Amino acid sequence: MSETIHILALITISESRAAELEKMVQVCAGHSLKEKACQRYEISRDAEKKGRFTVSEIWASQAGFEEHLASDHFAALASYAKEHDAVLEVIRQQPLHPAS
Template sequence: MSESIHILALVTIAEEKAAQLEKAVQVCAGHSLKEEACQRYEISRDAEKKGRFMVSEIWASKDGFETHLASKHFGALAGFIKEHGAELEVIRQQPLHPAS
């Protein structure tokens, strides 16, 4: 049995580009949720800092996560982030709660 992969991604972009990033993240989320290995793909916007978004992901396996990283929809989002100079921090988490 594979161990699930838990990811928290923080993306920050200039305020004037926040609406574009939000749309790009939502498009990627829609496709990601259809991936077989995707167990969670939740996006949220920072309530206090315009232009900062969080993506919380759970993937059933390392292979499933790597398939996601190679997908066309993730590539489009990564390209948008790079092209528009957004900051990206990806944190691989280890849940402490046994039911996670």
């Protein structure tokens, strides 16, 4: 039995690039939600700091998560973020609540 993968990603980019990154994250989310292994892919804009976003993800398996990382839509987002000096922090979480 494979274990679900829970990810929280924090992406911070300059305020001047925030609107463009937001569009790209939304496009990535739309494609990601269609992936077989994707159980959750929710993006949020920081209400207090322009240019900061969170992505909360749940993947059915490690293999599914790795397929996502290899996808064209994720590669496009990662390339944009790198090209524009975005700071990315990825936290692999272990839920403590059994219903998670």
